[in-house]
Amino acid sequence: MNVSRIAVAGGLALSSVALLSGPAFAHVSVQPQGEAAKGGYATVNVKVPNERDNASTVKVEVNFPADHPLASVMPQPVPGWKAVVTKSALAKPLELHGKKITQAVTKVTWTSDGAKIGAGQFQQFPLSLGQLPEDTDQLVLKAVQTYDNNEVVRWIEEPKEGAAEPQNPAPVLKLSAATGDHHGGGAAADDKADDKAGHDDKAAHAEAADSTDTPARVLGVVGILVGVAGVAFGVLAGRRRSA
Template identity: 85%
Template sequence: MSVSRTFLTRAALAGGVAASSVLLLSGTAFAHVSVQPQGEAAKGGYATVNVKVPNERDNASTVKVEVNFPTDHPLASVMPQPVPGWKVEVTKAKLAKPLELHGKKINEAVAKVTWTAAGSKIGPGQFQQFPLSLGQLPEDTDKLVLKAVQTYDNNEVVRWIEEPKDGAAEPENPAPVLKLSAASADHHGGAAAPADDKAGDKAGHHDKGGKHEEAAASSTDSAARVLGVVGILVGLAGIAFGVLAGRRRSA
């Protein structure tokens, strides 16, 4: 009798560990807030990007998203595209050192953009993209770190503010990073046109890259969910096998 109980306990533990491990791996595969496309925005120009916000909770919905812009590389123009069911607010701050844009001095820049649910939410197993038109992108850096704060309807707040470091392990709550490519002939020297001119053409170009990245992200999400289901089935099978084995030994 003691042997059968030992076997049953071990089988149940093994199944539970297998299921938990796979679920943990699948959860981290698609939980990060990110900015897309990455590596497609050129220095000195304008770009249209998407802030992608997945819901990483099974029992709560995302109702607020805040994206903060770096003060050491300020952007004079940050224009959000309307998203149905969400209210958007753009907050600006005065600059210690004015920017020069198209021959004009800019004394303030966008500090953050906040989206608040107004009839819509990001539910469990869902994600939402928030489009932004950015410019003029800086020429003296290879990336922009856009720290984000995600709020759920159960008042939980997740801060995606840890800056990833090259060659180091990914932090637990990495901040979204927009990588900047080398300036092209159209972008160099502040020759970029306003957002309603050339920015539209650039947006079309970036949307193609964004679709590829969205497809890849979707594939990753699907694979992670499949692995999670498989892990659960493996765990249940282990428990069932242990129960049957125990009954046979008892008989």
């Protein structure tokens, strides 16, 4: 009897732990594909898990901070989902590649176009972002998740350093140190590749020239030796006749 009670109590305790810990790992998040450097460009995935057993996610909305506007936000097509990009006028225009940008993306909304995120599933929504700000270490992208039973979950609580994670934390994109070329090192890598290709071409031409000159040099030396031998033979033959 006591063993049964202990087993039941243990099961209830484990269930409680699972229920309490589950939501902490099942919130909407944003994860970079590679590096998201200040002043550069990045591709990120907005990861949306489904937290409900009796409903499916049919709409996802991600909002971008107004204090650190992004001139370019491009969603990658996701089968079964329709993406809409919303822009707003900027109070202070941005400078991007020598051009003035007067609008910035404030929101991207994905709506079900036949697909749903069911129970026990998640979906990733890729975004291309740029140019990332240089005066902050992170971007807080507040999200809103809508289920097909009309339930709406707002992931808008900004996590605070040193504090416990809020119940509905907003996705946070951490930014790494600037690379200096504002392209995540891509331009520098291309330059190095071009330089290497140039050196390789020069080396190849030099090697080809060497390979062409070598037989000519050998033939020249052989010709000289043959000529010297001929002269010597002629001298010796003359002496024999004289004798």
